[in-house]
Amino acid sequence: MPDPWPGILFLIFSIVMESFGRFRAVEEALEAFQQFSEFARTKFKAHPDWLEWIKSREISDPGHFRGPGRLNIDWMESLSRYPSTLQGRIEALKQLKQREILRIGFFDFSLVWNLEKVLKNLSLVADFCLEILLKLAKEGHPPFCSFPFAIMSMGKLGGNELNYSSDIDLVFIHNGSDDHHDNANRLGKKIVQLFSFAHGGFYRIDLRLRPEGHSGILVPSLKYCENYYFSLGESWERMALIKARRSAGDSALAYEFEILRSLFSFPKHLTEEMFEEVIEIKSRIEKEVLAEDSRKRNIKLGEGGIREIEFIVQAFQVVYGARFPILQGRSTLETLDCLYECGLIPGKEVEELKRAYVFFRQLENRLQMVADLQTHLIPDNEKAKEAIASSLGLELEQFETLIESHRATVRRLFSSLFPLSNEKKEFIFNLEIFSDPQKAKRDLQSLEGGHSFRTIKSLRRLLPLLEEKLKNMVDPNLCLSRFVQFTDKYGLKSMLFESLASSPKALELLLRLFDSSSFFTEILLFQPELFEDVCRSDGLYTKKTVDDFYSELALIDKDHKIRFRIYRKGELFRIFLRDILGLANLLEIEEEYTALAEAILKRAVQLCHAHSNAIIGMGRLGGKELGYGSDLDCLFIGNNLSGALELNRFFSEMSPVGILYNFDFRLRPHGEGPIVLDEKVYEDYYRTQALFWEIQALHRARFVCGDEQKAQKFIRFVDELWLDWSNHIPWQEFFALRERIQKERDSHVPPIYRFKTSPGGLLDIELGLQIWLMLRKIREPSLWKGFLWLEKEDPQASHAAQKGYLFLRKVESVLRRERNSPVSVLPVEGQSQEKLAKLLGFKSAKDFMEYYSQVLESNLKLFERLTSQKLP
Structure with a gap:
């Protein structure tokens, strides 16, 4: 009896060879594909030759690779069927793109290709189209070819994970000089214009991921990108830049951008607070982007959807990418495997996330395949839902169960993998430290309003420290108001808040500045960079001489008056x-x-x-x-x-x-x-x-x-x-002048408040010491050196004179620095007097005035002693 197995094996092989994915044959698969996809029906009806093309042995072979070379040949061959204009060439490219998308969609629908192969082929077609568009934009414009230019893809295209109807996120960059800036932007605008020539059915581009978003430069230079990302870049931009990849243009420039991406997206020093930020971003998406009725139906942005899986992966990449370079890839599925290899996520959970990701991305493709629309919503129509389920080889009940199961799994893992996702107690500022709590409350609201998460996070770190330092200020209300003004002028608020939160001494210095002087506050508001420049230099610890200042002034070679x-x-x-x-x-x-x-x-x-x-x-x-x-x-x-x-x-x-x-x-x-x-x-x-x-x-x-x-x-x-004059001092004239000054100057306030001309004020010390020196035939311009002459003869008098004079000069200095203008009287009003007292280190105005009166009395006695005369 002959062995039956060879015949059976041949029969099985024949069946396998004739089957097409989940269908028995190509024809059956094509029929089902057209029934499922309105887009496919419409296109095949408009282009019957496309249907025959897909049926052909070469094209229907899932193993047949169609790379950029083959695509370019097909595009060139198709040009003869379109007008020989720029518009015609764009139309030919659009039709090529749509035909390729149908082929990929057919293999996807039939389950001949797995998800990764589908996404990579969709991305490959987009890259090809971008290269052609860049070439067309440069044609006939020699200046456009005079500098390096590249198109960097971001998002799903950057990760080689493009779906059927997604926008493609792009960033245009150049590496020319400042002279090339205008031409680079003109080239960028030309590319955007070429996309618009397609009149639908082509790719929609999104350029908002460039530095500064829609308000930023259309084509920034590489240097501009570097400065922006490392000074203003937010955490969400670190995550976005993970996917950055060259899709078209200069390879050397793209390589330099790749280095930038590596340094920015994978910083060496980043804490797990990054995870908290991911929670905040995701929460904001759910609250602001999604309508309540679409949260459960949205498989991308809803709870437990695609975005949560991507956030898990990208957050771990940003935090651990520098430590584990294997995590610096762009593919979500490949990176999930790497997270397991690095011991960051257990194998079981990685597999659960991968299954959910594959399922949701396949479902996303099915949703968009129906009518070539950008949608992530599961239909609420039962018939439409059944069609989607069937396209995945599932019964409706299985389909719905899988959706809920994967959602629950992803949400559970998302919550468990982010330890900082638990609610934290909000810091409550103690308004009791302010004399005007309501004003302080408004200032704090102004400080906290309208910022990015990075800025808000930095501010949250800063607020407890700000409260602690404000407690020790003389006028907390004034300091807070000026602090708010300064932050508005400074510009880079996240950097400022981070810097001050990390440097309590710098924060205290800033607040003391605001507390001490309106004049210097105004200087700082006019030149906010001064604070950082001065604090970073050694200037605070250096006493400069005339020669030091002169050398620096000599370097100013123009605009002398202003500079x-x-x-x-x-x-x-x-x-x-x-x-x-x-x-x-x-x-x-x-x-x-x-x-x-x-x-x-x-x-x-x-x-x-x-x-x-x-x-x-x-x-x-x-x-x-x-x-x-x-x-x-x-x-x-x-x-x-x-x-x-x-x-x-x-x-x-x-x-x-x-x-x-x-x-x-x-x-x-x-x-x-x-x-x-x-x-x-x-x-x-x-x-x-x-x-x-x-x-x-x-x-x-x-x-x-x-x-x-x-x-x-x-x-x-x-x-x-x-x-000569020291031999015959006219005492009567001397005392008469002193008396006249005391009576006439600052006569609008009582004598006690005239710290300069009151009996025992600054004038008495200066006049008294000058007369003492004159009696000894000593002309000494420096009053401080004059005290040293006095010390040789009368140490007690010198000590008393220096102490009294120094105190009054400090009073004068504190008052003068408020407006950087001459002041010769004390404030009479109670609140201002209280502030002066505290700035001078006294507990109250009462304590200050008591000591001040004692100093005047002591100085008056000293004046009599120095002049060797009793006052008339």
């Missing part, structure tokens, strides 16, 4: 921060302010051709004691009036960034007339007409810059004059 003003503001800001941080004492702050003014004077004298005049510093400039809001008391000696006038304009002319300094020439002869005079005029005036107070003012005279020979001659004259 000198900007430079000065930056340096004032730096010195101010040194002050409020306690990195320099009052004497050092005054010396540095003076050095800045001197350096600007020295450089400006050259620029204004005024160097033939000698500039003598008087007052606090002469004593190297310039402070906030100080004018420059000067004498100009020489004959160069035009240079002096130009210098005065250079300093005091108002510009959009303010002035440099105001000169004060009131100490010149008669306090009026030309601002520059010959030395002989000065000598004649001081010898024959000057009053004693004018002579006394000369004790501060010091050469600053300009003609040194003239200056030294004048200084020798001053020394002789000073010595």
Whole structure:
């Protein structure tokens, strides 16, 4: 008896060979495909030759590969059937695309190809079309070929996971110079225009994933992309860039973008807080994008859908991709296997996610295959639902059970894999620290409103620290309001919040700045970058000299008026921060302010051709004691009036960034007339007409810059004059002047509030020490050095003088820095006085006023002691 098995095996082989996927033959499969897909019926009816083409042995062979070369041959052959215009070539390309989609859909519907093969072939066709469109866009435009240009695909196309009716997410990039920017954008616009020529049935493109989205540059340079992603890039952009892949254009440029993708999407230092952000993004999609009635039907964005699987994969890639390079791939299914290999997700759960992903992507393809529409909604019509189920080889009940089962599994795994997905207690700001809680509440709402998740997350980290620091501020309401203004001006809020949350000292410094000065707050709001520039440099710990400032000013080679003003503001800001941080004492702050003014004077004298005049510093400039809001008391000696006038304009002319300094020439002869005079005029005036107070003012005279020979001659004259007057001090005139000043200056407030001219105020210490030095024939411009002379003879008096003077100068400094302007009286109003007291370290205004009164009393006694006279 013959062996039956060879015949049986031949019969089985014949059946297998004749069957086509889940159908018995190609014809049966094609018939079912047309019944299922309205799109297929319409196209085959319009193009009967396409049906014959698919039936052909070569094309119906699932193993036949149709790559870019074969597609290009078919496209070239089809061109003869269309007008020889650009529109005709685009139409030929569209028809080629639709025919290829039908072939892929047919193999998909018949279950001849698995999901991965279907998605890769759909992506391959899209890549081919993009290469052709780029070629067509460049034709006839030589400038478009003069720089590297690439089309990077994102999303499903980037991952080689494209479906039938999805938009294709693209980013255009170039690597030309700034001169190529316009042509790069013109090329980008041309490509967009070519897509529109297809008039439907082609690809819809989405360019919103480029840097800054729809408001960004259409074709950014590679450098622009780098700057954007690493300064402004959000976590969702890290996830999106995972899929970035070259679809068309310059390969070398695409490779450089690939390096950028690797560094940005897979950072070395990223915490699992990233998972919390994924939860927030997904929650926002469910709330804002999906209507309530579509959440259960949407297999992409709904609960337990495709997007949750993609989020799981991409979040793990971003967090662990740098540690495990194997995770840096683009395919969702391949990466799921890698997550298991890296020990990040158990094998059982990986398999569950893969099964759900394959099922939902196949279902997605079926939904879109029906009418070539971009949909992710399961139909609510029973008949339509049955057709979809049948196309997957399932009964309706099985189909619905599988959907619910996979949804539940994905949602369960999504929740379990993100440990930070549990609800956290929202931080509640303590409004009791504010004098005006409602105002603070509005400011906090403004601070929290309208930000990306990354920014909100950074702000949440910052808020507890912000509350802690605000508690220690004198005026928390004011500090918070100014902080909100600063964040609005700063621009990169996520970076700012992250930086401040990581640096409590920087946050405290910023708030103390807002607490201390309106003037410096305004500088910072005008130039927000100053804060970071100063804090990052060593400048806060450096006391600059005249030479240091001068060297930096010498580097400014144009627009001197404006750029000198900007430079000065930056340096004032730096010195101010040194002050409020306690990195320099009052004497050092005054010396540095003076050095800045001197350096600007020295450089400006050259620029204004005024160097033939000698500039003598008087007052606090002469004593190297310039402070906030100080004018420059000067004498100009020489004959160069035009240079002096130009210098005065250079300093005091108002510009959009303010002035440099105001000169004060009131100490010149008669306090009026030309601002520059010959030395002989000065000598004649001081010898024959000057009053004693004018002579006394000369004790501060010091050469600053300009003609040194003239200056030294004048200084020798001053020394002789000073010595001569010290032999016959007119005491009556001296005391009469002091009394008149005390009565007339700041007479609008009670004497106790006049910290400068009140008995025992700053004026008494200055006048008293000057007279003491004059009695000993010592001319010392620096008051601080004058105290050292006093210390040699009377240490107790010197200590008392320095203590009283320093306290009042600190009071003055705190008041002056508010507006960077002269102030000589205390605030009378209670709230302002309270703030001053706290800024000076007192618990209350009462404590401050008690100590202040004691200082005035002590200084008055010291004045009597220094003058060796009893007050009349």
